[in-house]
Amino acid sequence: MKRLAVLSGIAFALTAAAPLPPYTPAYEPTGVDERGMWMQADEAERQMRDSPFVLRDPALNAYVRGILCRTVGQDRCQSTRLYIQRLPIFNATMYPNGMMTVWSGLLLRVRNEAELGAVLGHEFGHFEQRHTLEGFKRARGLGDLLTWTALLSPTLYSSMATSVIGGFYSFSRGQETEADLLGLAYLAQSPYPAASATPVWERLMAEADATAAGRKRKVKTHRYSAGFFASHPTELTRATYLRDAAAKANDPGDPAAAAYRAALAPFIADFLTDQIKLNDFGGTDYLLAQLAADGWTPDLLYARAELYRQRGNPRDLASAAQFYQQAIDGGFAGAEAQRGLGLSLLRSQQLEAGKAALRRYLDAKPGAPDAAMIGALVGQ
Amino acid sequence: MRGFFKSLVTVALLATALPTAAQEKTGNKPGFTLTPGTARIVLMRPSIRVGEQSTGGMFEPNADWTLQARDMLGRAIGSVQGQLGNSVVDLVEPVGADASALAEYQALFTTLADSVIVYQFFPGNRLPTKKRKGQFSWTLGPGVASLPGLKGADYALFVTTDDQFGSAGRKAVQLLAALGGVGITSGVHKGFAGLVDIKTGDLVWLNADLQMGGDVRTEEGAQKRVAQLFEGFPGRPVASAAGQ
Amino acid sequence: MIRMMGATVALLVAASPVQAGNSLIAPGAKILVAKSALAVTPASEWNKLGARPGRNSESWTLDGDGLNEITFYGGIPDGRTLFREVDKRNRPLPKVSGTMLITDIPALLESSYRIALNTPLMSIDSVEPARFAGAAGVRFTYSYTRPDSEVRRLGEARAAMIGGLLYMTTYEAPALYYFERDLTAFRQIADSAAL
Numbered sequence: 001m002k003r004l005a006v007l008s009g010i011a012f013a014l015t016a017a018a019p020l021p022p023y024t025p026a027y028e029p030t031g032v033d034e035r036g037m038w039m040q041a042d043e044a045e046r047q048m049r050d051s052p053f054v055l056r057d058p059a060l061n062a063y064v065r066g067i068l069c070r071t072v073g074q075d076r077c078q079s080t081r082l083y084i085q086r087l088p089i090f091n092a093t094m095y096p097n098g099m100m101t102v103w104s105g106l107l108l109r110v111r112n113e114a115e116l117g118a119v120l121g122h123e124f125g126h127f128e129q130r131h132t133l134e135g136f137k138r139a140r141g142l143g144d145l146l147t148w149t150a151l152l153s154p155t156l157y158s159s160m161a162t163s164v165i166g167g168f169y170s171f172s173r174g175q176e177t178e179a180d181l182l183g184l185a186y187l188a189q190s191p192y193p194a195a196s197a198t199p200v201w202e203r204l205m206a207e208a209d210a211t212a213a214g215r216k217r218k219v220k221t222h223r224y225s226a227g228f229f230a231s232h233p234t235e236l237t238r239a240t241y242l243r244d245a246a247a248k249a250n251d252p253g254d255p256a257a258a259a260y261r262a263a264l265a266p267f268i269a270d271f272l273t274d275q276i277k278l279n280d281f282g283g284t285d286y287l288l289a290q291l292a293a294d295g296w297t298p299d300l301l302y303a304r305a306e307l308y309r310q311r312g313n314p315r316d317l318a319s320a321a322q323f324y325q326q327a328i329d330g331g332f333a334g335a336e337a338q339r340g341l342g343l344s345l346l347r348s349q350q351l352e353a354g355k356a357a358l359r360r361y362l363d364a365k366p367g368a369p370d371a372a373m374i375g376a377l378v379g380q
Numbered sequence: 381m382r383g384f385f386k387s388l389v390t391v392a393l394l395a396t397a398l399p400t401a402a403q404e405k406t407g408n409k410p411g412f413t414l415t416p417g418t419a420r421i422v423l424m425r426p427s428i429r430v431g432e433q434s435t436g437g438m439f440e441p442n443a444d445w446t447l448q449a450r451d452m453l454g455r456a457i458g459s460v461q462g463q464l465g466n467s468v469v470d471l472v473e474p475v476g477a478d479a480s481a482l483a484e485y486q487a488l489f490t491t492l493a494d495s496v497i498v499y500q501f502f503p504g505n506r507l508p509t510k511k512r513k514g515q516f517s518w519t520l521g522p523g524v525a526s527l528p529g530l531k532g533a534d535y536a537l538f539v540t541t542d543d544q545f546g547s548a549g550r551k552a553v554q555l556l557a558a559l560g561g562v563g564i565t566s567g568v569h570k571g572f573a574g575l576v577d578i579k580t581g582d583l584v585w586l587n588a589d590l591q592m593g594g595d596v597r598t599e600e601g602a603q604k605r606v607a608q609l610f611e612g613f614p615g616r617p618v619a620s621a622a623g624q
Numbered sequence: 625m626i627r628m629m630g631a632t633v634a635l636l637v638a639a640s641p642v643q644a645g646n647s648l649i650a651p652g653a654k655i656l657v658a659k660s661a662l663a664v665t666p667a668s669e670w671n672k673l674g675a676r677p678g679r680n681s682e683s684w685t686l687d688g689d690g691l692n693e694i695t696f697y698g699g700i701p702d703g704r705t706l707f708r709e710v711d712k713r714n715r716p717l718p719k720v721s722g723t724m725l726i727t728d729i730p731a732l733l734e735s736s737y738r739i740a741l742n743t744p745l746m747s748i749d750s751v752e753p754a755r756f757a758g759a760a761g762v763r764f765t766y767s768y769t770r771p772d773s774e775v776r777r778l779g780e781a782r783a784a785m786i787g788g789l790l791y792m793t794t795y796e797a798p799a800l801y802y803f804e805r806d807l808t809a810f811r812q813i814a815d816s817a818a819l
Binding site: 050051310372377 | 724
């Protein structure tokens, strides 16, 4: 089933560089199912407008929207409303009424405008193909079948459940592949290079492995067949067919890495803080190393120090102290590095050096919200 | 920190409430009455959702039904309140910071209503301090008076309905399951209506029912539903509407 | 899909409503909480919820845990989480460490809430030294919003590491009206804590 999907995907990819299908603006839903789903989406968007999870910084919103528009083209992008949500997970969603959400965990993980465009183009592909509706119809049909089977034959139920669900997901994987390749077609028409999608999925794979390793779970050697319940194609399959298709498109371009770094710079520290507090040592350490591909900046060193101090094994505390010191030596602006250094040293029983660092923190930031607490630790 | 687990308990109570789990439906603040012809009531944007429940139990939203229900319920509410001699006006929805403040109060009201249902209306789960005779002490706090759009009004009326009609397949499964002794419900018809005194923020009346009657897609059914939603409404009984 | 399966299973199982067994906490008497040696003496009455957040903890409320909730953690040992895991495989909670500094306690609560409630909108707003249950400890305030509700909640907590075990009590309620209303009652209970 999946092999079929991949094959059809490759067939699609051969035409990826061809002109995009004509786009119908101002689409209106038809039929009971579709109108019902739009209504739900409109209600969801009504709530989104007042949601405390939405990042409303105008410059950031304009910048991300600009990337979407440059990727899919002005005509298509006009039919979407884009909301950036503060959620530390790699994700973006597209609703049938044209609402798109972009999560902060995605912004943290792409390295340039072209990579972000590749992911947003994929989501837009679902919208253009009206996939939500198809998925909904399919899910309803399945639920019906399972209920009937459960009642009529309880023993058959368990085996039916797995085979029926498997069918659902390979169908859905087909949709994912379709959206991937439509996304690639957008990229090929955009100023960005078409080969931008592959590295995103490759890094996502490596991060998942690092997370598993950090949690002492078995690391799967990569995954030609998707897990039965994975609704997306395996990242390896995905990286492979996207790379092949991109090679055929032969579409160079500027991925705009420097512009991306500059636009995201004011937000990265906050996004990293959200990531560090997820208790995912392996995945976060991998992610930091990726962000530091061009060198460890003081901000990245500070983030890594916080991560190690949080896990808090004796060797972690030694590493954390070292990273804080490097961040400070590199010119880290905040007094928090002295705080982290001091606490790491205290926990490592280096009392005098630890207290000295905490005093430097208090001198630099006497009005800190935890000043009294830190003062008590140094005996002031 | 029970937030996460609590929501599971709430869902279990709401999702599987069978007729055996005797649920009380109405609460009144003791001593509260509403004199006909004196109150100005603002209707908050009702949360109305209507759809079909497929054989597998999945909710299928239906836009046409929902719009019909919004229209029918709105008119039925207006006419019932008209019979009480009280004026009901729709809240003019604010924008910007005011919209956020309103959203937070709407969310607090939902939390409050959930709490009344879970910790007062289900006797087996009732909080000991809420067990005393005739007691109904629940509030949003006096800050509600500062909400935009409520100036000069006496009461805020919150209405929520959620209807999922059983599809033909679902009903057949229900029959079959009944023969086999398995309890499967066909359709969901729940709703609550609550009246908040704007001066004090106190909940003076709440009616919540997890198994309501009345097909909200029709005018007659909407009137029946509203009559049920307003059962026990302080002031004059609204039996006249139920008979229509 | 998972939700759909869940609905099907729930319908087939048709679980009866949970009988939580809530009980009254009478004012003025000293009582042991959280299945531990931690004792408090409340000046006003509360309801103790039948369901516990974890093995060594218990919750009190006045109007339901969505509107006001005090939680007691009675000596969580090294290697244990603050409360029951939500999804141990994919979202494991951080664990208590016997060598934690008291400044690490607010960070542990923050991370646990972020993971269990799936929200980045959780922050520690102030931290200061305070005695708790007769030991040198910490008092801190926090605020959070769950993704499934717009209600912003405020919290205040006292905690201490005593003999390598974490003792803590927290109070949280919606920022609108509720938090302020019962804060004094909580502080009285926290002040009365003894081992």
